[in-house]
Amino acid sequence: MKPAAGWEKTCSVFIFRGVMKDGYEHGRQERGVSMKGKGNYLVIALVLLLFVLPLVVDSNYILSVLIIMGLYTIVVQGLGILMGYAGQVSLGHAAFFGLGAYSVAVLTTRLSWPEVFALLGAAVVPGIIAAVIGRPTLKLRELYLAMGTLGFGLLVHIGFNEAHSLTGGPSGMSGIPYLTLGHLVLDTDFKFYYLVWAVVLLVMLVIKNLTASRTGRALRAVSESEYAAESVGIDTAGLKLKAMVFSAVLAGLAGGLYAYYVTFVSPATFGFHASVQFVLMAVVGGPGTLAGPAAGAALVVALGEFLRWLIPLIIPGAGGEYEIIFFGLILAVVMVLCPRGLGTISSYFPRFSGEGSTKPAGVLPDIKDKGGIP
Amino acid sequence: MLQVEGLTKYFGGVAAVDHVSFTVPEGSIYALIGPNGAGKTTVFNLITGVLPPDSGKISLKDCRLNGLNPSQIAAAGVARTFQNLQLFGSMTVLENVVTGAYLRGSMGFVRSMVRRPGISPEDRALMQYSLGLLSEVGLSDKAGWPAGRLPFGQQRLLEIARALASCPSLLLLDEPAAGLNTGETRELTGFLKRLKEKGLTIILVEHDMDTVMEVADSILVLDFGRVIFEGTPVEVQANPEVIRAYLGEEDEEC
Numbered sequence: 031m032k033p034a035a036g037w038e039k040t041c042s043v044f045i046f047r048g049v050m051k052d053g054y055e056h057g058r059q060e061r062g063v064s065m066k067g068k069g070n071y072l073v074i075a076l077v078l079l080l081f082v083l084p085l086v087v088d089s090n091y092i093l094s095v096l097i098i099m100g101l102y103t104i105v106v107q108g109l110g111i112l113m114g115y116a117g118q119v120s121l122g123h124a125a126f127f128g129l130g131a132y133s134v135a136v137l138t139t140r141l142s143w144p145e146v147f148a149l150l151g152a153a154v155v156p157g158i159i160a161a162v163i164g165r166p167t168l169k170l171r172e173l174y175l176a177m178g179t180l181g182f183g184l185l186v187h188i189g190f191n192e193a194h195s196l197t198g199g200p201s202g203m204s205g206i207p208y209l210t211l212g213h214l215v216l217d218t219d220f221k222f223y224y225l226v227w228a229v230v231l232l233v234m235l236v237i238k239n240l241t242a243s244r245t246g247r248a249l250r251a252v253s254e255s256e257y258a259a260e261s262v263g264i265d266t267a268g269l270k271l272k273a274m275v276f277s278a279v280l281a282g283l284a285g286g287l288y289a290y291y292v293t294f295v296s297p298a299t300f301g302f303h304a305s306v307q308f309v310l311m312a313v314v315g316g317p318g319t320l321a322g323p324a325a326g327a328a329l330v331v332a333l334g335e336f337l338r339w340l341i342p343l344i345i346p347g348a349g350g351e352y353e354i355i356f357f358g359l360i361l362a363v364v365m366v367l368c369p370r371g372l373g374t375i376s377s378y379f380p381r382f383s384g385e386g387s388t389k390p391a392g393v394l395p396d397i398k399d400k401g402g403i404p
Numbered sequence: 405m406l407q408v409e410g411l412t413k414y415f416g417g418v419a420a421v422d423h424v425s426f427t428v429p430e431g432s433i434y435a436l437i438g439p440n441g442a443g444k445t446t447v448f449n450l451i452t453g454v455l456p457p458d459s460g461k462i463s464l465k466d467c468r469l470n471g472l473n474p475s476q477i478a479a480a481g482v483a484r485t486f487q488n489l490q491l492f493g494s495m496t497v498l499e500n501v502v503t504g505a506y507l508r509g510s511m512g513f514v515r516s517m518v519r520r521p522g523i524s525p526e527d528r529a530l531m532q533y534s535l536g537l538l539s540e541v542g543l544s545d546k547a548g549w550p551a552g553r554l555p556f557g558q559q560r561l562l563e564i565a566r567a568l569a570s571c572p573s574l575l576l577l578d579e580p581a582a583g584l585n586t587g588e589t590r591e592l593t594g595f596l597k598r599l600k601e602k603g604l605t606i607i608l609v610e611h612d613m614d615t616v617m618e619v620a621d622s623i624l625v626l627d628f629g630r631v632i633f634e635g636t637p638v639e640v641q642a643n644p645e646v647i648r649a650y651l652g653e654e655d656e657e658c
Contacts, residue, residue, distance in 0.1 A: 166509035236517045243524060244509040251492050251503050259488035260474035261452065261483065262570055263507040272513045 031305035040373055064156050077231065081243040084223050093219040097291060098227035099324075099331045101284045106282030106311045114317025115241060115307075117253025118168065120182030123308045126215050126278040128157040128190060128300025130285025136196060136204040136296045144210045145290070152286025153279045160278030164271045183305045184319055190297035202296025211292040229287065230324070233280060249273060250318075281308075314364060316371015325372035333360060405430040406451070406574055414445055420446045421458070428574075428607060433600050435608045435616045437640075438626035439649060443607040444488055447626070448576050451607075452484050453477045464574060479507055482654035483564040483572035487579045487609075493552030497543055497562055497587040500551045501534035502527070519657030527586040534569055539597065541565045557588040564595075574605045582614045593619050594597070625649065 083092055105127055105332040112118050130152035137148035167178045190197050197203060208217045209225070216222050240246050252266050259266050289295050307330060315326020337353045345352060368374070406428040411420040420589060421443045428434040429655050436444045449455040453474040462469040467480050483504075509526055511519075524529070533638060538544040538570065541561045551562060560580055567575055580596075581589045589612065596606060596619050602616055612614045617637040624635040626648040633640060640646055 114574075122566075235521065239519055239521060240513075240517045243519075243527065244506065244511045245513050245516040247495070247499060247503045248506060250508075254492040254494065255490040256484065257454065257474075258492065260454075260567075261478055261486075262504045262566065263478035265473075265475045265477050269513075276513070310527060 055068060060167070062083070075346075080227050082339075084220050090219050095224050095331060095335055097219060097226050098224050099231045099328050100223075101288050101291070102308070102327035102331060103324045104226075104233055104284035104310060105281045105285075106310055106315065106327050107237055108277030109312045110315070110317045110319075110323045111237065111240070111249070111278040112214060112273050113248035113312050114319065114322070115246065116270050118270055118273065119172070119176050119218055119309070120179040120274070120277070121302075121305050121309060122179035122181075122186070123277070123281050124300045124302070124304035125183040125186035126160065126281035126296070127285040127288070127308075128186060128295075129156040130282030130298070131289040131295045132190065132197055132203075133282065133285040133287075135206050135269050135288035139203060139205050140196075146211065149209065149283070149290070151288070156277050156282030156285070157279040160275045161271065164274040168267065168270045168274060176258065180302070180305070183302060187297055187301050190300060196284055199296070200292060200297060201399060202298075204294045206289050206293040206295070208293065209287075216290065226287060228284070234320060241320070245269075250321045256373060310361070314361060314372060316368075316373030319371065319373030322371050322373025330361075333357060340360040405434075405465065405609070406465045407461075408447075408451070408550055409461040411447065411450055412448055412458050413443075413455060413461065415522075416459050419629045421450065421457075424626070424629070424631055424632070425460075425625050428632065429621075430616065431603050432621040433596060433606045433619050434606060435610060435620035435623045436626060437616055437623055438608065438632075441628075442626040443629040444626055446629075447580055448484065448578055448609060450609075452482060466567070478570065478572075481569035481573035481575070482576065483570050484576040485560070485578055485580060487559030487582070489559050489563060491551045491559055491563060491566075495551055496547065496553050497538065497554065498534055498547040499547050500524075501537055501569045502530050505530045505534060505581070507570045508533075525645065530562050535564075537552050537569055538563045542591070549595060557584045560584060561588075561592070567611075568599075572604075575599070576607045578609050579611060580608070581610055581615045589615060613647055622649060 083096065087093065093339050105123060109120065109123055112120055129168065132153045133152040134148045137143040137151050138145060143151065165181055167175065167182065170178045193199075208215050209222075210216070211225075214221070216225055242248075248269055251264055252269055253264070256266050285300075288299075311330045313321060313325035313326070314329055315322030315324070334357065336354070337356050341348050341352045342357065364372070397404045408427070409425045411421055411424045412419065416633065419440075424443070424447060426434075436447060438444055440544050446455065450457045450460075451469065453469065453472055453476070457470055460470070464480055469477050469480065469482070471520065473481070481556060486603055492503060504506055509530060511524060511526055515598075535544055536548060538547055541552075541564060543558060543562060547556065551559065554562060560583065564577065564580060567577075577596075584592060594613055596608075600606065602617075607622065608616065622634065622636055623640045624631060625646050632645050632649055635643070
């Protein structure tokens with residue numbers, strides 16, 4: 031179908047590698063995801079910290095919090111692709127997370143599948159379901175899409191509660207075996223921590239590849255202008271669906287790991303509240319950035335744990351509702367101070383945002399901002 | 405090259421485009437003109453599949469276009485720009501053009517993820533190609549700018565560069581000279597002529613008559629969705645019907 035136009039051959043090709051690299055890096059900085067210069071050391075330092083942490087921290091509680099952060103990071107990375115790149119919102123991601131967890135539960139306890147295959151199932155089942163519901167749902171836009179995915183999440187949640195014979199109903203399913211990889215049984219928080227964070231880093235590597243590629247550009251094009259995206263040949267409906275399936279696969283994978291970690295699943299974990307939390311993590315972290323989902327998941331989980339410890343000390347006899355009040359208050363302050371999310375925080379510190387590159391935006395006279403960048 | 409037969413589109417009860425037929429010869433610049441609301445942009449939206457026609461036939465060479473969706477029509481070799489700019493504002497100038505070259509790439513969703521980190525060889529080639537295109541429109545020194553911060557005239561040029569990046573055989577330009585100053589307009593007309601020399605077919609909607617008269621090989625005049633005249637620039641300028649459509653009924657002496 032691709033026509034060979036004669037004029038193309040006469041197009042002269044200029045190789046300005048400097049300009050090219052600059053163009054690329056500058057765009058990344060604009061979105062606050064620069065990994066250049068000191069940012070690189072920061073990444074290495076963080077990875078080292080993640081590696082060393084369990085060796086020095088001798089507390090199962092802290093490890094379990096870090097594991098949950100890792101699992102949520104995986105979910106929010108996928109949600110970030112859908113929200114930050116493809117520009118679509120989902121208020122039903124706890125359903126995919128839950129479908130992954132229940133897939134592992136059902137496949138291991140009822141069908142006695144080997145653990146690794148069941149984990150594969152936890153990624154595939156939500157992916158297939160996302161492919162089925164995605165077609166009609168993604169025709170909706172903005173608020174309507176939010177309502178559509180919200181409805182889907184509620185339906186799945188009701189399903190977990192009511193399909194007693196398969197899911198055990200509200201009391202859930204227990205007796206899920208530990209994940210076994212070859213001869214390694216992941217039966218301690220220490221071992222599971224390394225597995226989860228290895229998966230997180232792998233997912234982040236894959237997403238870094240995805241976003242810095244033809245498909246990543248196409249996804250961003252879809253969120254900026256669907257007309258223009260179509261006009262350059264991007265199948266926007268198909269691409270949105272792929273982004274949806276991809277994020278469902280990641281949510282399912284995290285759900286499967288979750289089931290192996292706590293060896294028990296019940297519907298309460300996968301309700302509307304969890305979906306909202308995922309969106310919250312994505313927004314607080316800054317959708318469309320690589321570090322954002324991890325930062326968002328870490329902040330929301332840590333804040334929840336911290337307040338649960340702190341509030342009863344300050345206000346004796348205070349119930350969970352006090353936690354929620356402070357939780358909301360602190361998040362509101364974060365969003366006011368850092369409206370594009372924590373993932374863009376480096377751009378507030380010039381020291382960290384790659385001083386080597388030119389900043390043409392600063393030397394622009396008399397230019398009307400056409401509203402591309404806030 | 406492009407054949408349009410009996411193209412009709414109703415908005416409510418109003419015929420926005422009413423049995424419009426024309427043929428665009430290969431390698432020519434073909435202009436659509438007419439007063440505001442004559443249906444020019446609607447014709448563009450029908451050709452590119454943004455709107456489905458109510459009746460009529462559109463074909464590019466031997467390929468029938470109506471019934472295809474916009475991305476398929478783009479893949480068939482039709483590129484366009486927009487009257488109200490539709491740049492990818494938060495991407496850089498270079499990324500806009502590289503995204504325009506989407507059809508020239510081949511990396512799908514999975515292959516984009518599972519690969520060696522860094523810029524892929526395919527992307528590198530597309531970036532070099534895109535820089536070449538940017539230097540043709542005089543924007544190569546702005547490659548790293550966020551597209552949304554370019555001056556308006558350069559945003560128009562960037563849209564053209566993005567449209568060209570897919571190597572189309574037919575380019576539709578919707579008011580490319582709108583908002584450009586005289587110098588920029590002169591550069592634009594020069595650029596359009598160069599594209600024509602290289603064998604590209606262009607359809608142009610434009611209100612700036614100097615531009616149209618200078619670059620167009622033939623002109624189709626629309627009024628209230630109907631074709632009122634088709635001819636060369638010289639013929640159009642002399643045609644009383646066209647003058648009436650533009651200037652209103654000639655008054656008795658005043």
